[in-house]
Amino acid sequence: MSEPSHPYLSTRSIVLAAIALVLLGAGLVTVLLWAYGSGTESDKARLEAIKTAGTIVVGTGGAAALWLAARRQQTAEFAVHQKKLDQAHQDRVAAQTEHDASERRVTDLYTKSVELLGSENASVRLGGMYALERLAQNVPDQRQTIVNVLCAYLRMPEKESAEDRQVRLTAQRILASHLHPEGDTFWGGIDLDLTGAVLVDFDLTSCRVRTAAFDAAKFVGAAAFREVLFAGEATFEHAEFGAEASFTNAEFGGRAAFGDTEFADIAWFSRAVFRAVARFDNAVFGEDAWYSEAMFAGPVLFDDAEFGQRALFTQARFGYHAGFRRSRFKQDAHFRQAIFERGGNVSFELAEFSRTAWFVDAEFGAAARFDETVFGELAHFGSARFNAATLFTKARFDGECNFKEAAFAEMASFYEAEFGSNVSFHDAEFRGDVGLVKVRARIDVLPSSARVWPDGVSEVDLVTDAEAALKGREGRWGYLTVRA
Numbered sequence: 001m002s003e004p005s006h007p008y009l010s011t012r013s014i015v016l017a018a019i020a021l022v023l024l025g026a027g028l029v030t031v032l033l034w035a036y037g038s039g040t041e042s043d044k045a046r047l048e049a050i051k052t053a054g055t056i057v058v059g060t061g062g063a064a065a066l067w068l069a070a071r072r073q074q075t076a077e078f079a080v081h082q083k084k085l086d087q088a089h090q091d092r093v094a095a096q097t098e099h100d101a102s103e104r105r106v107t108d109l110y111t112k113s114v115e116l117l118g119s120e121n122a123s124v125r126l127g128g129m130y131a132l133e134r135l136a137q138n139v140p141d142q143r144q145t146i147v148n149v150l151c152a153y154l155r156m157p158e159k160e161s162a163e164d165r166q167v168r169l170t171a172q173r174i175l176a177s178h179l180h181p182e183g184d185t186f187w188g189g190i191d192l193d194l195t196g197a198v199l200v201d202f203d204l205t206s207c208r209v210r211t212a213a214f215d216a217a218k219f220v221g222a223a224a225f226r227e228v229l230f231a232g233e234a235t236f237e238h239a240e241f242g243a244e245a246s247f248t249n250a251e252f253g254g255r256a257a258f259g260d261t262e263f264a265d266i267a268w269f270s271r272a273v274f275r276a277v278a279r280f281d282n283a284v285f286g287e288d289a290w291y292s293e294a295m296f297a298g299p300v301l302f303d304d305a306e307f308g309q310r311a312l313f314t315q316a317r318f319g320y321h322a323g324f325r326r327s328r329f330k331q332d333a334h335f336r337q338a339i340f341e342r343g344g345n346v347s348f349e350l351a352e353f354s355r356t357a358w359f360v361d362a363e364f365g366a367a368a369r370f371d372e373t374v375f376g377e378l379a380h381f382g383s384a385r386f387n388a389a390t391l392f393t394k395a396r397f398d399g400e401c402n403f404k405e406a407a408f409a410e411m412a413s414f415y416e417a418e419f420g421s422n423v424s425f426h427d428a429e430f431r432g433d434v435g436l437v438k439v440r441a442r443i444d445v446l447p448s449s450a451r452v453w454p455d456g457v458s459e460v461d462l463v464t465d466a467e468a469a470l471k472g473r474e475g476r477w478g479y480l481t482v483r484a
Contacts, residue, residue, distance in 0.1 A: 109131065109135050110132070110135060110142065110145075110146075112131075113128045113129075113131040113132045113135065114128070114132070114149060115128070116128025116131065117129065117149070117153055122161075122163035122164060122166065122167050125167050126166075126167055126170055129150070129153075129167070129170055129171060129174060132146045132149060132150070133146075133174050133178075136178070136187065137178075137185065140187075143178075143187045143190065144189075144190060144191065147175065147187070147190050147191075147192070148193070150171045150174060150175060151175075151192060151193050151194050151197070153167075153168075153171055154168060154171055154172070154194055154197040154198070154199065155193075155194065155195065155196055155197045157198075158198040165200060168198070168200060169200060169201070172199065172200070172201075172202060172203075175192070175204075176203055176204055176205075176207060178190075179204065179207035179208060179209055180206055180207050180208075181206075181207075181208045186208075188208065189210050190209060190210055191209070191210050191211045191212070192209055192211070192212040192213065192214075193212075193213045194212070194213065194214050194217050195213050195214070195215045195216060195217065196215070196216045196217060196218075197214075197217045197218075198217075198218050198220060199217060199218070199219050199220065199223070200220045200221055201220070201221035201222055201223075202219055202221075202223045202224070203222075203223075203224040204224065204225050204228050205224045205225070205226045205227060205228065206226070206227045206228065207228050207229075208228075208229045208231070209228065209229070209230055209231065209234075210230075210231050210232050211230070211231070211232040211233045211234065211254070212230055212233075212234045212235070213233075213234075213235050214234075214235065214236045214239050215235050215236065215237045215238055215239065215257075216237070216238045216239060217236070217239045217240075218239070218240045218242070219239065219240065219241045219242055219243070219245065220242055220243075221242070221243050222243045222244045222245075222246070223241055223243070223244070223245045223246070224246050225245075225246060225247045225250050226246050226247070226248045226249060226250065226268075227248070227249045227250065228247070228250045228251075229250075229251045229253070230250070230251065230252050230253055230254065230256070231253045231254070232253060232254040233254040233255045233256075233257075234252055234254065234255075234256050234257070235255070235256075235257040236257065236258045236261050237257050237258065237259045237260055237261065238259075238260045238261065239258075239261045239262070240261075240262045240264070241261070241262065241263045241264060241265065241267070242264050242265070243264065243265045244265045244266050244267075244268070245263055245265070245266075245267050245268065246268040247267075247268060247269045247272050248268045248269070248270045248271060248272065248290075249270075249271045249272065250269070250272045250273070251272070251273045251275070252272070252273065252274045252275060252276065252278065253275050253276070254275075254276050255276050255277045255278075255279075256274050256276070256277070256278045256279070257277075257279045258278075258279060258280045258283050259279045259280065259281045259282055259283065260281075260282045260283065261280070261283045261284070262283070262284045262286070263283070263284065263285045263286060263287070263289070264286045264287070265286065265287050266287045266288050266289075266290070267285055267287070267288070267289045267290065268290045269289070269290060269291045269294050270290045270291065270292045270293060270294065271292070271293045271294060271295075272291070272294045272295075273294070273295045273297070274294070274295065274296045274297060274298065274300065275297045275298065276297070276298045277298045277299050277300075277301075278296055278298065278299070278300040278301070279300075279301045280300070280301065280302045280305050281301045281302065281303040281304055281305065281323075282303075282304045282305065283302070283305045283306070284305070284306045284308070285305070285306065285307045285308055285309070285311070286308045286309070287308065287309045288309045288310045288311075288312065289307055289309075289310070289311050289312065290312050291311075291312060291313045291316050292312050292313070292314045292315060292316065293314070293315045293316065293317075294313070294316045294317070295316070295317045295319070296316070296317065296318045296319060296320070296322070297319045297320070298319070298320050299320045299321040299322075299323070299344060300318060300320070300321070300322050300323065301323040302322075302323060302324045302327050303323050303324065303325040303326060303327065304325070304326045304327065305324070305327045305328070306327070306328045306330070307327070307328065307329045307330060307331070307333065308330050308331070309330070309331045310331050310332050310333070310334065311329050311331075311332075311333045311334065312334045313333075313334060313335045313338050314334050314335070314336045314337060314338070315336070315337045315338065315339075316335070316338045316339075317338070317339045317341070318338070318339065318340045318341060318343075318346070319341050319343045320341075320343035320344040321343070321344030321345055321346075321347075322340055322344070322345075322346045322347070323347045324347060324348045324351050325347050325348070325349045325350055325351065326349075326350045326351060327348070327351045327352070328351070328352045328354075329351070329352065329353045329354060329355070329357065330354045330355070331354070331355050332355045332356045332357075332358065333353055333355075333356070333357050333358065334358045335357075335358060335359045335362050336358050336359070336360050336361060336362065337360070337361045337362065337363075338359070338362045338363075339362070339363045339365070340362070340363065340364045340365055340366060340368070341365045341366070342365035342366050342387075342388075343365075343366065344366055345366050345367045345368070345369065346364055346366060346367070346368040346369065347369045348368075348369065348370045348373050349369050349370070349371045349372060349373065350371070350372050350373065351370075351373045351374070352373070352374045352376075353373070353374065353375045353376050353379065354376040354377075355376050355377050355378075356376075356377055356378040356379075356380065357375055357376075357378065357379045357380065358380050359379075359380060359381045359384050360380055360381070360382045360383060360384065361382075361383050361384065362381070362384045362385075363384070363385045363387070364384070364385065364386045364387060364388065364390070365387050365388065366387075366388050367388045367389045367390070367391075368386055368388070368389075368390045368391070369390075369391045370390075370391065370392045370395050371391055371392070371393040371394060371395065372393070372394045372395065372396075373392070373395045373396070374395075374396045374398070375395070375396065375397045375398060375399065375401065376398055376399055377398075377399040377400070378399050378400045378401075378402070379397050379399070379400070379401045379402065380400075380402045381402065381403045381406050382402050382403070382404045382405060382406065383404070383405045383406065384403075384406045384407075385406070385407045385409075386406070386407065386408045386409060386410070386412065387409045387410070388409065388410055389410045389411045389412075389413075389432075390408055390410070390411070390412045390413070391413050392412075392413065392414045392417050393413055393414070393415045393416065393417070394415070394416045394417065394418075395414070395417045395418070396417070396418045396420070397417070397418065397419045397420060397421070397423070398420045398421065399420070399421050400421050400422050400423075401419055401421070401422070401423045401424070402424050403424065403425045403428045404424050404425070404426045404427060404428065405426070405427045405428065405429075406425075406428045406429070407428070407429040407431075408428070408429065408430045408431060408432060408434070409431050409432065410431070410432040411432040411433045411434075411435070412430060412432065412433070412434045412435065413434075413435035414434075414435060414436050414439055415435050415436075415437050415438060415439075416437070416438045416439070416440070417436075417439050417440075418439075418440045418441075418477075419439070419440070419441040419442070419451070420441075420442045420445075420475075421442070421445060421446065421450075422446050422450035422451055423441070423450075423451040423452065423453065424451075424452045425452055425453055425454045426452045428454060430454060430455075434454055436453075436454070436480055438479060439479065439480040440477050440478070440479060440480070441477065441478060441480055442475045442476065442477050443476050443477065443478050444475050444476040445475060453480070
């Protein structure tokens with residue numbers, strides 16, 4: 001604030017001015033009485049005029065006094081305001097000084113704690129971790145930085161010692177304890193970068209993370225991600241799970257990437273929710289893979305994935321494109337009551353089902369492609385509903401094939417498909433065209449009663465032909481022809 005335009009008036013100046021006015025007034029009265037005090041009429045008139053003038057002068061003096069009082073009040077108020085400004089400035093300076101001092105203390109503590117992590121002594125490293133934890137708890141702005149330090153420690157090569165493993169477990173526990181959304185110890189909005197880390201019995205059950213990178217990470221022992229929430233992207237590409245991996249009820253808010261991931265033991269994704277792209281292409285599942293009641297809101301890719309044991313997608317829901325191209329199912333594959341919505345196509349092209357493929361009561365809202373798919377012991381599509389075009393072009397059914405009570409709302413093509421055992425289209429419903437052109441069927445393993453074809457096709461229409469014989473395949477084969 002700028003200084004006032006008038007000079008300050010001190011108390012001494014005002015008192016001197018008042019004394020001067022009083023002396024001046026007394027002198028004027030003395031002079032007037034001496035000059036006009038004779039009592040004549042003319043003198044009386046002059047005195048009245050002087051009296052009137054005096055009144056005016058006195059009034060003017062009073063006004064001047066009021067003005068002086070107002071100026072003094074203004075001066076006092078300005079002084080008080082200036083004092084407040086000065087105090088505020090001093091407070092700001094003190095606060096900035098305190099902030100700078102606090103920042104220096106934080107920096108010193110952080111630096112010393114990080115230095116402790118480089119010690120050869122495991123107990124010293126533990127002390128450094130706990131010091132970082134306390135610092136992060138007390139200084140929220142430092143939490144992500146300290147999490148980055150802990151993640152960097154876990155990304156370092158593991159030393160083969162019990163002491164080092166205890167330090168690593170401590171780092172894991174610190175992360176997990178502060179990513180659990182309960183109480184004042186929760187650290188929200190945290191990103192994890194554990195790329196290439198070796199993680200032992202890793203447990204993030206019910207934790208909340210913004211983004212996470214576990215690419216090329218190696219999980220030793222069970223890995224628990226039950227009910228975890230990844231608000232953003234979560235990547236596990238090329239990761240290795242050496243034991244059971246549980247993502248039951250987990251939620252992926254952003255892209256979920258498990259490409260080229262290896263699951264040596266059971267992989268649990270039951271009731272997991274994928275709200276964006278989910279990639280499991282080239283993933284290898286050594287034991288059962290559970291996706292029962294999982295929900296895929298975005299595109300999902302299992303292209304070239306390998307399922308060593310059962311693949312369970314019972315009641316799973318696919319909201320967009322579902323890709324299983326060239327996937328290999330070495331044991332039973334369960335897609336019972338699975339729902340493939342209209343958001344995108346369903347592709348099982350070139351997939352291989354070595355045992356049983358269960359699609360009983362499954363619903364396909366968009367086009368379904370099983371071109372060149374190989375079905376082993378049993379392909380069961382009983383009561384399945386195909387609401388768009390369905391293609392089994394060059395599909396191979398080596399074992400039993402069951403489409404009993406299946407419903408095809410649009411075109412269904414089995415062009416050049418092969419049926420090597422019993423077939424049932426009993427009570428199947430075809431609302432669109434059904435293509436059975438150049439269909440081959442093996443006719444020497446079961447009686448004709450074991451094959452129930454769609455309406456318009458019967459066993460007598462099987463024609464044995466040298467061209468129908470399949471190279472490298474045993475048995476007698478024939479083309480299936482359709483009566484006009």
